[in-house]
Amino acid sequence: MADSSHPVIWLHHGGQHLGLVPTLGGSVAAWQIDDPQGPDSRLDLWRPWDGVTPDLYRMASFAMVPWSNRISGGGFSHEGQFHPMQPNRAGEPYPIHGDGWLQPWSLHQTAEDTVEMRLESARFGGGPYEYACVQTFRLVEGGLDQSVVVTHRGAQPLPYGLGLHPWFPRTSGTRISAPVRGVWLSGSDPLPTELTADFPPGWDLNAGISAHGDLIDNAYVGWGGSACIEWPERGLQLTAHMPGFARDGGEDRHFCLIYRPPAGPAFCFEPITQPIDAFHQPGMPGLRVLSQGERLELGVQWRFGPMR
Secondary structure, three states: OOEOOEOOEEEEEOOEEEEEEOOOOOEEEEEEEEOOOOOOOEEEEEOOOOOOOOOHHHOOEOEEEOOOOEOOOOEEEEOOEEEEOOOOOOOOOOOEOEOHHHOOOEEEEEEOOEEEEEEEEEOHHHOOOEEEEEEEEEEEOOEEEEEEEEEEOOOOOEEEOOEEOOEEEOOOOOEEEOOOOEEEEEOOOOOEEEEEOOOOOOOOOOOOEEOOOOOEEEEEEOOOOEEEEEEOOOOEEEEEEOOOOOOOOHHHHOEEEEEEOOOOOEEEEEEEOOOOOHHHOOOOOOOEEEOOOOEEEEEEEEEEEEOO
């Protein structure tokens, strides 16, 4: 992994290796652990970047700020004012995943096991958002503590959302489970059309689903703030836990998204603070209106270990 225009900066701690690419959207190039079965080899917990392709969808992970997923209607209205938003990815008819992933960040190591990436953004791409954001990565025994904190800098209050977009390698037996209440369905357009607790076959995260199957590109509601990904061939699992879950409203205020393409080496489980196109859903679910100086935080504790 060595692109001279976007160098990877590594953090090593406790048998873990975290590669960050601040100049390429403040993204993660790789999160790996030493393979106990193979000396001098590593296991990928997130699908690694190839070190060449500048497409952010080929990274191991990136943060979504100041909102996640898609916004329809050419923008959104807030307090009587319409804010136009432009598509920001080739092939996507809607703006997607905010604008933090499209800008270079700065990196600061604050401790032996901790780094921060920081961004100051002001109306990027003609959008209305002015904010500061800090991503923190801390390697701890058995895992990674990750957080994203955004602070609104603009004079006018605006609705905010956050998300994490990690890609996970999928073996033939890979499964993902999480407590959820329902899922937003969609038509051929990925925008949501119907909220249901009647999960399509192979979609019920409560029972666990395969990482292989038909396309899922949908947000789940009532997420319980935890998840588990299992790789039986490795005898390995990775869990996610939100330490601020109850304080931040519990199931009523938490969402997650599954992106399961029919083919390819990876899939996504995304912790998000609002569902797809929340700007145009009644009550703008999950979005938080921030006044100048107010902040929103998303934190996840990732832990790996043997399958139970």
